Amino acid sequence: MTRTARRNRRTAQVAGAGAAALLALSACSSSGSDSSSAQSDSAGSAASDSGGVSGTVTVFAAASLKESFTTLGRRFEKEHPGTKVTFSFGGSDSLAASITGGAPADVFAAASPRTMRFVTDAGDASGAPATFVRNQLEIATLPGNPDKIAALKDLTKSGLKVVLCDQEVPCGAAAQKALDAGGLDLTPVSYEQDVKAALTKVELKEADAAVVYRTDVRSAGDKVEGVEFPESADAVNDYPIVQLKDAPNAEAARAFIALVRSAEGRQVLTEAGFLTP
Structure with missing residues (x-):
């Protein structure tokens, strides 16, 4: 082989090696980019899952x-x-x-x-x-309903201790609306600041009955007994x-x-x- 031929062959080998090195570097770079992209996507997904709520x-x-x-x-x-x-x-x-x-x-x-x-x-x-x-109103009575309360008008019985929410409170405003619908006049022994306070009066046997929400009667369990009344349909909140x-x-x-x-x-x-x- 002539000197010129050997020189040309060596040049081709170097060029080939350089191309191979470039391909390898490119592959590494591409792989690193994909990995970085995957990590970024994963982080973005995690951030999306959390919804930024903390x-x-x-x-x-x-x-x-x-x-x-x-x-x-x-x-x-x-x-x-x-x-x-x-x-x-x-x-x-x-x-x-x-x-x-x-x-x-x-x-x-x-x-x-x-x-x-x-x-x-x-x-x-x-x-x-x-x-x-x-939410709809219901009457909460003592367990067993000893006063035999069966209707809203029964709360007007003489000697019965009835509690209402203050009329500025939604349950009190609704109770008054129900009483108006039934044409009833009721003077409670007390007006309470919220529905839980009114219910507690019955639970502690400090009152015979209270007009509260049906949800409160349910949450009280066997501490009270609930009585439904039709006028409550006119006062749903x-x-x-x-x-x-x-x-x-x-x-x-x-x-x-x-x-x-x-x-x-x-x-x-x-x-x-x-x-x-």
């Missing part, structure tokens, strides 16, 4: 929602690890006053549209409230829920409201005796 979500809710929302709060924390749901339960009017007064909260669930309007009219709601359940305008944790607020309005949330609420809207 931290504490503060919910102000009507007293009649206590048992159901407590159950949903536990489910929310389980579905969103690292979150915590704190509740403030009470009369809807008192809660609304706290919100318009600047109390920090993320979500408000009221027992009537009227009390929700206090918050929306003050400009403290983010978006329009949505009705998620309805819609329950609206809304994210608050200055919610400290807006992302978690939206997620909690979504749970309440989901099929899972509806199941918990209907099992407690609430009606679907």
